[in-house]
Amino acid sequence: MHGAGRTVKADSPRWAGVLGRATLMTAASLAVISAGCAGQPRAKGDAPSASLEQPSREFRAHHAEVLEHLGHVDAMAARLPRESSTEQRQTMQRVVGFFKEHIGPHALDEERVLYPAVRQRAGDGNRITEVPIYEHRIVERWIADLEAEAAKSSPDAASFSEKAVHLVGLLRAHFEVEEQVLLPILDATMTPEEFKREIGDRMAH
Ligand SMILES: [Fe+2]
Numbered sequence: 001m002h003g004a005g006r007t008v009k010a011d012s013p014r015w016a017g018v019l020g021r022a023t024l025m026t027a028a029s030l031a032v033i034s035a036g037c038a039g040q041p042r043a044k045g046d047a048p049s050a051s052l053e054q055p056s057r058e059f060r061a062h063h064a065e066v067l068e069h070l071g072h073v074d075a076m077a078a079r080l081p082r083e084s085s086t087e088q089r090q091t092m093q094r095v096v097g098f099f100k101e102h103i104g105p106h107a108l109d110e111e112r113v114l115y116p117a118v119r120q121r122a123g124d125g126n127r128i129t130e131v132p133i134y135e136h137r138i139v140e141r142w143i144a145d146l147e148a149e150a151a152k153s154s155p156d157a158a159s160f161s162e163k164a165v166h167l168v169g170l171l172r173a174h175f176e177v178e179e180q181v182l183l184p185i186l187d188a189t190m191t192p193e194e195f196k197r198e199i200g201d202r203m204a205h
């Protein structure tokens with residue numbers, strides 16, 4: 001038993017879904033992604049909305065904003081093979097830039113702040129964050145692969161496109177696991193104030 005909360009089962013689907021607008025993301029860099037994909041529908045996911053009192057509300061809102069932009073990246077990557085070589089270079093730089101600026105740092109923040117809080121409240125000896133941490137390493141490896149492809153003198157646009165689309169799919173699944181399996185543990189054991197102090201205020205990305 002740890003802290004002020006109680007231990008809960010990780011599979012409790014008590015909270016689900018995403019909310020409105022996030023406040024944590026760098027607006028300028030996201031605007032670059034949005035500008036490249038005007039008219040793309042917002043990717044909201046299938047889960048119902050969460051309670052306003054939900055401790056992880058802001059965190060989930062940040063996820064929602066990242067997912068929205070991942071939808072844009074998905075569309076950009078999918079049409080990459082049909083672009084001119086000049087456009088392809090620009091698109092690949094944008095896609096890699098988004099992943100490096102927002103996905104990589106978010107994952108590291110989670111491992112520094114969010115996951116330890118989940119482990120603490122999930123009970124002694126649990127290994128609940130091992131799989132999502134391993135997924136972070138896969139994500140980092142694929143981002144590095146994309147960066148290396150984009151840096152080639154003659155990058156393979158089709159290969160880049162396929163890998164980027166796959167990475168978006170992996171990230172969508174990974175985010176859903178965090179929202180449906182990990183965050184409910186904190187929502188059930190923390191107050192909104194505790195979540196903000198211990199996690200929200202310490203997550204830079
Ligand atoms: Fe993550």
Ligand SMILES: [Fe+2]
Binds near residue numbers: 175178
């Ligand atoms: Fe996340």
